[in-house]
Amino acid sequence: MSSSRPQWSKRSLTAQAMGHVDPITKAVVPPIHVATTYIRDEDNAYSSGYVYGRPDNATVREAEGVLAMLEEAQAGALLFSSGMAAATAVFQALNPGDHIVASKVMYWALRSWLMTEAVRWGLKVDFVETDDLDALKAAVVPGKTKMVWVETPSNPLWTITDIAAAADIAHAAGARLAVDSTTASPVHTRPLSLGADIVMHAATKILNGHSDVVAGVLAGAKVDEFWDKVASIRKMQGAILGPFEAYLLMRGMRTLHLRTAAQARTAMDLAERFSAHPKIARVLYPGLPQHPGHDIAARQMEGGFGYMLSIQLTDGEAAAIRAAARVHLWKRATSLGGVESLIEHRASIEGPGTPCPPDLLRLSAGIEAVDDLFRDLDEALRVG
Structure with missing residues (x-):
């Protein structure tokens, strides 16, 4: 008889917040950890794994674990204080002069940011109808395009971009593919399994589902230099989600x-x-x-x-x-x-x-x- 742990479905794992039980109280609801600082060991190390509240938090980690599981993200997930904070961190990890190709129809606030702040920072942005694969391929410049950003279904026309084909186009040119999958949710679409490098959600929306949390999340296909840079940007800019908001997000995701x-x-x-x-x-x-x-x-x-x-x-x-x-x-x-x-x-x-x-x-x-x-x-x- 096998002693291996059963492989529960994503639905079951999400409903039980990955099955977490508080080791002290035996509570089935994870506690909210609000501490901003942690005790050092006698040798000045941090054996608990926690140092300070700006880059890390135990409640946030709990929610990130559920999201990484849902997206099958080998690099894990990073929660941000908003969808915009999550999305812009991806572009901030690029270098001045890098070329971006993005969906012409997309969330208007991010589109506005790309047209103004991203350009001011030295990034070059072209907007195309990414559901038109010929137009997408023509816009991507090998060696210069570093990021292809696709929103599908795209807000508010709900156009559909072929994620697997877009990934092939991006990777052939040496670029990464990031997908805003807010509308689809991890229940309906898993962009990483289709070849995307990063998936973004405005967790404010269906992930939370109760209109009482502003949050964003990135999930990565693999840990590499770029993913580490995105994580560093969140740490240095203090863009992590708050513990109470992470608790509310976790509560919402259970359903x-x-x-x-x-x-x-x-x-x-x-x-x-x-x-x-x-x-x-x-x-x-x-x-x-x-x-x-x-x-x-x-x-x-x-x-x-x-x-x-x-x-x-x-x-x-x-x-x-x-x-x-x-x-x-x-x-x-x-x-x-x-x-x-x-x-x-x-x-x-x-x-x-x-x-x-x-x-x-x-x-x-x-x-x-x-x-x-x-x-x-x-x-x-x-x-x-």
């Missing part, structure tokens, strides 16, 4: 598999219903067969197509803004991935230069009854 499944089902149901709505010209959701990236999404996503969709209204921008103003169950708010469903006229938020169509409403499907969500938005669309 991750249940929430992602429920929210993806709701998003799919709504996408199908709205596809036949007379006030809606187009539904953007990778789960729909007519979506241009559906076949790739079906290949690299598992168990669903995510919780985000967008609709474009037949009567244009003014109608979209009016509809968002008339909902009751949907909440008009920025962000996504929480248990409550959110609606937003995205072009108004992003402002001039946005690639977001003015007639578009971005929808984040929560865990409410899908019939209620449909009826609420249907009524808002039909009024006026």
Whole structure:
């Protein structure tokens, strides 16, 4: 009879926070460690493995362990104080003059940072439609391009980039591939297993799922000089997540598999219903067969197509803004991935230069009854 430890599923490990039991109290919920400093040994060493709170924390390590397991990250995971802190650390690890190719449609705050701060630091950035592999290959310059940054599904049009193909293109040119997989979540997509070097999540979103934590995470395929540099940037800049926020994130992740499944089902149901709505010209959701990236999404996503969709209204921008103003169950708010469903006229938020169509409403499907969500938005669309 084998004495080896059973290989539990990711769902089981996540639900039990990797099965951690506090050795002192036997509590099944990991404690929150708030200490910022630790006792040295008599020989001045730190046998506990902890030195100071800025680069490291026991509660943060617990959450990072779950995330590394979910992403199958050999290098582990690093939690940051926000998704932006995590994403920008990747680019800060590059050198002045390095070339970056990034998705043209992506999270607007990071796109803005790349267009301003990254350029000011001496980085060269080109934005392309990364779902077009020919365009991606043409933009990557062997020997000069050091980072290819892909967001898939991309916010707010939910275009799909073939991660495995993008990895081949990047690696052939001597570049790394980083993937913003916030919308997919580790439940639906594992970019590292498809060839990516780094995966990023705005953990504020579906990973936490309760709209009460701002956090970001990077997971790495392997420990190398670049990964060590990213870790050093987090340490030196003090960008680590706080222990209470790490505890809340861990609490949220315990139900991750249940929430992602429920929210993806709701998003799919709504996408199908709205596809036949007379006030809606187009539904953007990778789960729909007519979506241009559906076949790739079906290949690299598992168990669903995510919780985000967008609709474009037949009567244009003014109608979209009016509809968002008339909902009751949907909440008009920025962000996504929480248990409550959110609606937003995205072009108004992003402002001039946005690639977001003015007639578009971005929808984040929560865990409410899908019939209620449909009826609420249907009524808002039909009024006026």
